[in-house]
Amino acid sequence: MSLTQDLLAQNTVQLNSKIPLGSIEDKWDNYKADMKLVNPGNKRKFKVIVVGTGLAGASAAATLAELGYQVDSFTFHDSPRRAHSIAAQGGINAAKNYQGDGDSVNRLFYDTVKGGDFRSRESNVHRLAQVSVNIIDQMVAQGVPFAREYGGLLDNRSFGGAQVSRTFYARGQTGQQLLLGAYQQLARQIGLGGVRLFNRTEFLDVVTVDGRAAGIVTRDLVTGEIESHAAHAVVLATGGYGNVFFLSTNAMSCNVTAAWRAHRKGALFANPCYTQIHPTCIPQSDDFQSKLTLMSESLRNDGRVWVPKNPNETRPAHEIAETDRDYYLERLYPSYGNLAARDVSSRAAKRLVDKGQGVGPLKNGVYLDFNEVITRLGRDVVQERYGNLFEMYERIAGENPYEMPMRIYPASHYTMGGLWVDYELQTNIPGLYAAGEANFSDHGANRLGASALMQGLADGYFVLPYTIGNELAPMLGKTIPGVDHPEFKKAEQAARDQYNGYLNIKGTRSPDWFHRELGKIIWDRCGMERDEQGLKQALSDLPALHEEFKTDLNVTGDGMSLNQTLEKAGRVDDFFQLGMLMCRDALSRQESCGTHFRTEHQTDEGEAKRDDENYCHVSAWEWGGDAMSPNLNVEPLEFEAIHLATRSYK
Amino acid sequence: MSNSIKNLTLKIWRQLGPTVKGTFETYNVEEISDEASFLEMLDYLNERLISEGKTAIVFDHDCREGICGTCSLMINGQAHGPQRGGATCQLHMRTFSDGDNIVIEPFRAEAFPIIRDLMVDRSKFDRIIESGGFITAPTGGAPDANLIAIPKPVSDSAMDSAQCIGCGACVAACPNGAANLFTGAKVAHLNRLPQGQPERFKRVEAMVETMDEYFGSCTNHGECEGACPKEISVDVIALLNKDYRKAKFASRKDLAR
Ligand SMILES: Cc1cc2nc3c(=O)[nH]c(=O)nc-3n(C[C@H](O)[C@H](O)[C@H](O)COP(=O)(O)OP(=O)(O)OC[C@H]3O[C@@H](n4cnc5c(N)ncnc54)[C@H](O)[C@@H]3O)c2cc1C
Ligand code: SF4
Ligand code: FES
DSSP states (O other): HHHHHHHHOOOOOSSOOOOSSSOOTTTTHHHHHHOOOOOOOTTTTTTEEEESSSHHHHHHHHHHHHHTTTEEEESSSSSSSSSSSGGSSOEOOOOOOOOOSSOHHHHHHHHHHHHTTTTTTTHHHHHHHHHHHHHHHHHHHTTTTEEEEEESBBBOOOOTSSSOOOOOOTTOOHHHHHHHHHHHHHHHHHHHSEEEOOSSSEEEEEEEEETEEEEHHHHHHHTTOOEEESEEEEEOOOOOOOOGGSSSSTTTOOSSHHHHHHHHOOEEEEETTTTEEEEOOOOOOSSOOOOOOOOOOOGTTTEEEEEESSSTTOOGGGSSSSEEEOOOOHHHHHTTTTOOOOHHHHHHHHHHHTOOOOTTTTTEEEEEEHHHHHHHHHHHHHHHHHHHHHHHHHHHHEEEEEETEEEEEEEEEEEEOOOOTTTBBBBBSSTTEEEEBBBBOOTTOOOTTTTTHHHHIIIIIIHHHHHHHHEEEEEGTTTOOTTTTTTHHHHHHHHHHHHHHHHOOOOOOOOOHHHHHHHHHHHHHHHHSSSSSHHHHHHHHHHHHHHHHHHHHHHOSSSOOOOOHHHHHHHHHHHHHHHHHHHHHHHOOOOOTTTOOHHHHHHHSBBBBBOHHHHOEEEEEEOOSSOOOOOOEEEOOOOOSSSOOOOOOO | OOEEEEEEEEEEESSSSSTTTTTTEEEEEEETTSBBBHHHHOOOOHHHHHHHHOOOOOOOOOOSSSSSOOOOOTTTTTOOOSSSSSOGGGGEEEEEEEEOOEEEEEEEOOOOOOOETTEEOOHHHHHHHHHHHHOOTTTTOOGGGGGSSOOOOHHHHHHHHHTTTOOOOHHHHTTBBBBBHHHHHHHHHHHHSSGGGGHHHHHHHHHHHHHHHSBOOOOOOOOHHHHHHTTTTHHHHHHHHHHHHHHHHHHHHHOOO
């Protein structure tokens, strides 16, 4: 019997992924044909809470309100438009085949499953590829100014892990333009009264009554007030947890609190160890650094990655002769070259830097060189394509990329793991959904570039608005628990106690100090490469540091007014617990797949070596009462449409 | 390798709440790396304040790469500080010199009440967008994206104004606290596109009237353009005014009919 089967027999939670019947092409149509509907007049009798106003949350809230549901939308930001989605640069994929280069729904489906190293659920991925085409139509109708050709039609570029050109973009600000599109649609609904907006309000807990999600508990960040909100369904579209590493490309306030608190209330957390390291970020320059900046992967379309062959090289880049350069991605992966998948290119960079071939003052980067394309197409064309990215680089690094190659290095960027959801994007808690980066759904062990925006909008626009109805229809006419229910009161009290607790420790270290230390442990032990010894070490270091956090934390100010130090304390506490789960997950997955690279499991050529016999499953963890004793549940993955194959970008 | 900047004197606005009187407090930063960003310098100061048992200085920030529009500081009297075409978070300490005095205040405007210290409430911007800053296109009914060909120059100029990050520097820089650059940018984005035509006049009318309800009026000082981190041109204000006049004219005609 395989390990997957063994583990399955020990599951503590019934996991029903609700994959519809039929061939892969028909599943979504079959689902929609069979699902229960709420008639338009009855929709206003249902209240849906949507936490998060990024691409996933804003699109879901707007669409649900258009359909007639009463929606309450929550964000800790001052405005919905500030969600982290705004920072996405490169683009969004869709199987439009506008370039006539052989793209199709099936090819996007295949690329995504392969890119995820065969650790995602086929049915969800296929649906994502199907609805990708509707997203572009929808966003253009809303006025998103995607880049165009001179003839007036939409332009595309290519991205890592694909051999077709299917990425739509708006200069280097695709996320901004898409989010503003979704935000405007949400704003329209707020203006019409279909959505009530709660800004500067942080979700702290989900409340369940008789096993069903009954609502949420929040903290008003301005007044410190703890409050409850009841609803028929709750959607968490609260983004990813890449900031567990402290240094990452995520915005400063991205955190895991929403997903983590839901996890502690019984929602399973899937594949926490699948975290993506992005190959093209500006290397760290000093100890004050608070975050890292991404240089869009789209730059790899035209930039060539190299390091000097000689580790003792001292000449400036442009004086180093061609023969003294190692264009290692082109050498190692001739057919994908500089566009090899993210994890593959990140590890290649790490190995060369570890060997001492790194560049820059701290020798902690590799070159990304535009000289060839500038010579071939001219500076104007390059400026048109990447102008704002070049400017951004110069501002931060103080060097002009038209003249000097950029220096780049991998950094934490995206998290594939997240709340376990079924085909309907429902967690194992009925009535609780997770969308966008917050769920684990579509990217397996590695996400392809330009596919997160696609997934967020697919979930919010084209999946949730249908699947929520299926759950709500049978609830018509039933009363739901109100905010005076004891479970709400209990959760409110727990939240007050938690925050007062932080204030009362009166130790010597700030939340940021703990975050930095915690991040270092996770980056070293559970980052680009992992091994048993390191993970075990982390599992002893993390609880020790967490204990220190509980006794030596210093939060100044009070709880009944705006207090960013206090907010941060809660988020760091959750990162600690998540960090332990990540290491536990990474330790238990004794194979390498996608971004999860266990040094014990690699091929002779240093590539990830999967073990499909024993690990072709989702690891979904149940909270076991404390952070160090979670229960493992597995969902076996079946590949019917695509043959399990060794991933190769050669 | 990085150098350091020494002996900075910071005068920072501290205010407990919207209705409480605020005041400047002085802080010294003895040494900071010139590679640090301005906000990292404030992080560093906050860490020190916390270790001294004092409350940290409240300021808004998030992406720290000039795109989310959350950061919002007046530095030496300039919205987003001395650099052109960048947000506060993109300012680096290498811009400053040893011994500098730096005055740090919140964005000040009637329409942006102070929440605490350097944090202000810019939600009136959201009210403007809610009143008309969108194209009505409910999910599901959109035709194929390539059915409408949009000339590249049109799409490019829409994109130029769509880049607004909603930071409010234009309002803070304006002696009248007007929001015409922000509103003009959104109107120019949507009104230039073919998809925006059906609601063109209704949009501008609603947005201008909402804007007038909360913000001061524009008397063409042009300070906004210089403060804008996205260098949005005051041309969008001309377009705003032109479309608004046309809209008023059209609705008068409708009334007369
Ligand atoms: C620098 C960068 C560049 C990227 N570029 C690309 C790209 O080119 N293409 C691509 O496809 N992907 C890209 N990505 C990934 C992509 O941007 C994200 O995965 C995606 O935008 C996530 O969207 P989301 O809606 O799930 O979450 P987010 O946009 O992160 O939104 C989360 C929302 O939840 C709210 N929230 C969170 N927790 C709470 C809480 N406890 N209480 C209340 N509110 C809460 C926040 O306020 C926010 O509104 C990039 C990511 C980064 C970091
Ligand atoms: S117009 Fe410029 S200054 Fe005004 S809100 Fe937009 S980006 Fe900020
Ligand atoms: S923090 Fe996002 S623009 Fe400055």
